[in-house]
Amino acid sequence: MxxxxxxxxxxxxxxxxxxxxxxxxxxxxxxxxxxxxxxxxxxxxxxxxxxxxxxxxxxxxxxxxxxxxxxxxxxxxxxxxxxxxxxxxxxxxxxxxxxxxxxxxxxxxxxxxxxxxxxxxxxxxxxxxxxxxxxxxxxxxVVETKEETAVWRGAFEFPLELVEEGIEMGYREPSLIVNIFNQGDVPCGMKIQFKALATAVNPLLFNVNTREYFKINKTMTAGEIITVTTHFQNKRVELNKNGVISNAFQYIRDYNITFLQLDVGDNLLRYDADEGIDNLEVTIHYTPQYLGV
The missing domain is CATH 2.40.30.200 (Elongation Factor Tu (Ef-tu); domain 3)
Structure with a gap:
């Protein structure tokens, strides 16, 4: 049909x-x-x-x-x-x-x-x-794919039974490396979102396969979100601070950085920071591209 x-x-x-x-x-x-x-x-x-x-x-x-x-x-x-x-x-x-x-x-x-x-x-x-x-x-x-690295998972649910030793409200699910499988026919760009839960210094995303990386030279504070878009003819770096979005290209000071692309097949990506790596949440959004239907 x-x-x-x-x-x-x-x-x-x-x-x-x-x-x-x-x-x-x-x-x-x-x-x-x-x-x-x-x-x-x-x-x-x-x-x-x-x-x-x-x-x-x-x-x-x-x-x-x-x-x-x-x-x-x-x-x-x-x-x-x-x-x-x-x-x-x-x-x-x-x-x-x-x-x-x-x-x-x-x-x-x-x-x-x-x-x-x-x-x-x-x-x-x-x-x-x-x-x-x-x-x-x-x-x-039609629907964008979302991959998460280290995030907080909720563990609070009903019905609730209180016990003497207490209950777990949530837990951090760490994963420094994520494998993203691009099922498309050609490489594609992505949208990388760094979210600071507390102070995080100079967040970075590193491609283990190609040795390329993208680094932001900024000390992020709690609640700040930096979004990096790497699509061809649509490369952007934006800071969301208290709901106000602004251009953040001034934090790109490393001339060796690359606006990372996802190759066809497996892509091993690792996130890092100079300090406060446990205070980062990183999500990656991408849409595979095809030669036809």
Whole structure:
């Protein structure tokens, strides 16, 4: 079973599937994506030297059939499509379901929906063509994955029975190293969140496999949260102090740091601090990227 949900930049959404009034009849471009091969050639060289490759943007054409009760109803449904797939809007989200797989991709309309002449089905059926353009060619999981290292686990529950030696309200579950498995097809960025329960000096996240690291040169105090985003073209370092979020790039003073990426497969990550490591909670959020569905 195939189903498509598109949510535009204004939050308006529409579903295209097996049921009316918008029936999905055909969708292309969810698999193949063109690669741009980078190479160089020296004088008198046979062939070329391969340097690498990049993926091109993705186009997704969608064919639908609009079902209506009469001509006026068809006109209303056509107008809804024009509003949602407005090319003047910013990028929206295309959620594509195929079998048990559900993934999304950012997309924008290349042109307003096209409505060919409906022939003898003028009053009850109308064909439509939607052409989407995806600057980022990768599909992603709809739900972000969250991994925790050392956190506090609650142990207080009801029914409650008091005993003479007392009860445990909670306990710290330490884990200096966490293995994050990136099940996607390509490396991906992540969001790293350092939370200070008390004073913690210069928190750090270290990739055991690649020996790369990201370090923050700051003495964090209780309640402070520093969030590091390492996605391509979206690299940020932000400080949340008493609910006020500010730019924290000034705390990046080590020129050897790397905005860590998650390689395909296993990634061993270790957190540390110069002082107060037991006062840190570290969580990692990431979304695997796929070549198609």
């Amino acid at each position: 195939e189903k498509v949900i598109f949510i535009n930049s204004k939050g308006q959404s529409i579903q295209l599937g097996n049921d009316g009034p918008y029936v999905l009849t055909k969708i292309e471009g969810t698999g193949a994506v063109n690669a741009n091969i980078q190479s160089q050639k020296s004088p008198y060289q046979d062939g070329v030297t391969y340097l690498g490759n990049t993926l091109e943007a993705r186009s997704i054409p969608i064919e639908i059939m609009i079902l209506g009760e009469n001509g006026s109803d068809i006109a209303i449904k056509r107008n809804k499509l024009l509003q949602i797939f407005n090319p003047k809007l910013d990028q929206g989200r295309l959620i594509y379901e195929f079998g048990n797989i559900k993934r999304e991709i950012k997309a924008i309309s290349e042109l307003a929906p096209v409505f060919p002449h409906a022939g003898t089905f003028n009053d009850t059926m109308q064909e439509g063509l939607i052409q989407l353009y995806c600057p980022d060619p990768f599909f992603k999981d």
